Every structure is written in C-alpha cells, then in structure tokens.
Amino acid sequence: MVTQQEIDKEIAELAGRVTPGGHPPRLYPPYRSSILRSPRQPLTLVTDPDAIELWTPVFGTGDVTELDADLTVRHSGEPIGERITVTGRVTDRDGRPVRNQLVEIWQANAAGRYVHRREQHPAPLDPNFTGAGRALTDANGDYRFTTIKPGPYPWGNHVNAWRPAHIHFSLFGTAFTQRLVTQMYFPGDPLFAYDPIFQAVTDPAAQQRLIAVYDHDRSVPEFSLGFRFDIVLDGPSATYFEEDHQ
C-alpha cells in the first residue's frame, strides 16, 4: 500500500484547482476508489424543460417525525460523547429556502465506529448510539439535529489513512437535479490536510463550505455545543419553484 507521503504528493499536485460549483472531480486518483468508479465518457447535456428531474420526490409528516432528528434518544441509555446540536438552512443558489424537504444524516459514534458489519475498525460500539437521523426542513428551510460528535477513524486508502470527523448528509431540493450527498466536517480538524476525500474538493474556498461553524448562540446551556451548517444546493440553471400566494 502507498504511504501518506506519496498521497500527500499527489494531493499537492492537484490542490488549488477551481472546479464548477467547487464539486470534486469524479476522478481524483489520491482517493483510490475513484479510479475505477468514475466515468470516462463525457456527460450528456439535457435541456428538456419538461424533464421529470426538474420535479422532486416529496416527504411528509407521515414519513418523518420530530423525534427522528434526535440521535441521542433512540436507546434506553445516553450515548457516550460530546453532545452537539447541528442546525442550518437549506437553500438553492438564489437563497430561496428548500421547504418541507427531507434531510438524512448518518455518522460514526464518538469512538469513530459505525454500526455496520463491514466496518473493521476495532473501536467500541456504543449500545446507546446507532447514528442515523432524519428531519424535514421547516418553512424557512431550517433543520436541526441533536447528536454526539463523531470520532475520526482509520480506513484502507493508504498506510495510516484517517478520516477527519464528519457527519454524512443526504439532501433533496425542489428538483431531483438538486440532489446532494455530502459530508459535514468540524472546524480546525488536524486531519484535513491528509484526507484525500476532503482534499478532492481542491478549491480552498469550496473546502470551507464543507466545514460547520461553531456557533455559541446555538449551544444549549448545560446540554450541547452548537454547530451551524448551511447548505446550498446546486442545480440546473432553471428550476421550478412553488409560488407564494399570499
């Protein structure tokens, strides 16, 4: 397996590149799994204004309840770890809120272990923490989760590869073309420089958009530390939206 030094060199060669929307290129060789899992043919442009992809799946209060956004109350006891509150607003690129839409998250526990059978990291499971949650955004596009801070964990990309602590996010917009799966990171993580998944976002300004902000006003006294992670969904240059009739 290659060393961290070799990966660092490959990361450095690609660093700083500005990409459309700040999205990572699908082929980013320092992340070894991308080599065989990225297309070689150019994507095909779709300009059909009637495309089903310009509409979006809908979810309702029968699909998600408020309790689904609290990852700390799923079991009989309290999970181990730093309790955190993660809040933010989901908007499109014009700042219009994405209302009543599904936000899904999943994460490792405080020791950096996922509840997944294929996870090989010999860190302890926490019987009081599963690590999956769901929420619907409100009328302002805001969401809110209560969870614990996930730990960093090792993985098999290269020798001594460690993922920075992160929470996976899955989002729907007002069009299927605005679909986004991403990862939220925590400010000041010393592992950013070594991680080829984070560094696959090569534009430093775009990297900042993956990092939550510690927000003391959103910390809950005697309970949890507050992080803000606002999400801007990319999408086609034209979209449908619900008109306000007021």
Add this chain to the structure above:
Amino acid sequence: MSELASEPSSAALSRTWIEHRPTGQGVRLEPTPSQTVGPFFGYALPFPGGPDLAPAGHPDTVTVHGYVYDGAGNPLPDAILDFWQAAPDGSRTGTPGSLRVDASNGELLGRDGVRFTGFGRVATTGDGHWALHTLPPAADAPYIAVGVFARGLLHHLYTRIYLPDAPDDALLSGLTPERRSTLRAREDATAAAGRAYRFDIRIQGDESEETVFLDFA
C-alpha cells in the same frame, strides 16, 4: 433577478418555470460541494419497501433489475440507487409516504400499498445486484430517472431507464445508436415472475459499454 419563461405544459400545481440568466444583479450563492456517500450508508438510507414503488398487487407491475459495474467489470456491492419517475397518469408532483415512520418507536414502516409516491431507493447486494418493482412511467415522461451513489464516487451520477416500448424522446434521439442502447432496458424472459427488464449500470467503460450519464447544467 430572474425572468419568467414558458409555463410547462404538464404543470399540475401552481408551479412556475424560472430561467436564471445573469443580470448583473444579485449574487448567486456558491453551492455546497458533493462528497462520496461512502461505504456505511446501509443502516441509514435504505428503507423497507424502497424497491416496491408499485402499489401492492397492482396488475401492471414491472420488475426492472440489473447490476452496477466498475471500470474493471466488477460489480459494486456498495452502491445505492435513487429512482424518481412520473406516475402512470403523467403526474410529476409525487406523493408523500415512501418512508412512513411508526410514531411509537421510530421504526420505518415503508409504503402503505396504496399511494404511488414516484420515489424508490435500492442498495445493491453483495453481488452488485438491484431490483425495482414499479409501474411503467407515463408516455410523456417515458423513463425512470436514476441517481447513482457509491463508495468511490465523489459526486453522484444521473441516468435514465427507458423500457423497450418507450418512444424515442429528445434525449434518446440525440444519441448515437451505440450510446442510446445503454439507456434501454431489455426484456428479461429469464426472470422468475411477471414482466421483467434488465438494466445494467456501467460507471466506466468505452463508448459502447459505459452508461450514458446526464448533465442538467
């Protein structure tokens, strides 16, 4: 900020088609970048009944199934597919009820067997296989939209599944026969039950192999 363009012919709700043109006014926000779904989504994203878009026992139900392959021809055991389509009556607005949560214990129940929500989700099994049970999409949107997510894929991909009898639309007509064939499911007489179609997704390959993936710019 933006200009009204044409009204979509099939708009079912009070929705308006907006085309963004640079006007020099207003600053567009920079998007949040994509990251890979990773390998450990299995306890979070799949839901009971995710593959069963068709209401239970519906006589028009079709099965669409296949494998997801990488550039070496190996199946992906850790891909997850989102499906989104118009209802058979042409409705594009979707319906809630894909997940349905049991309020008493937070467990997901899955569909109620009545509503056609338009949305499905299937994770591949260890052999890279997936199967969707749905109703044929409407003639004026004659395809199933697919979002492809996988470990190793840093930004998801969009493609479409067209059943064999779906008419050539603008997208299909603009492709070479070789590329077009990657978007056509083919009848599968070997399937155990009912009307079945095979549709494989090849994330990487030469022109005749790699699935056509879409850019909505």
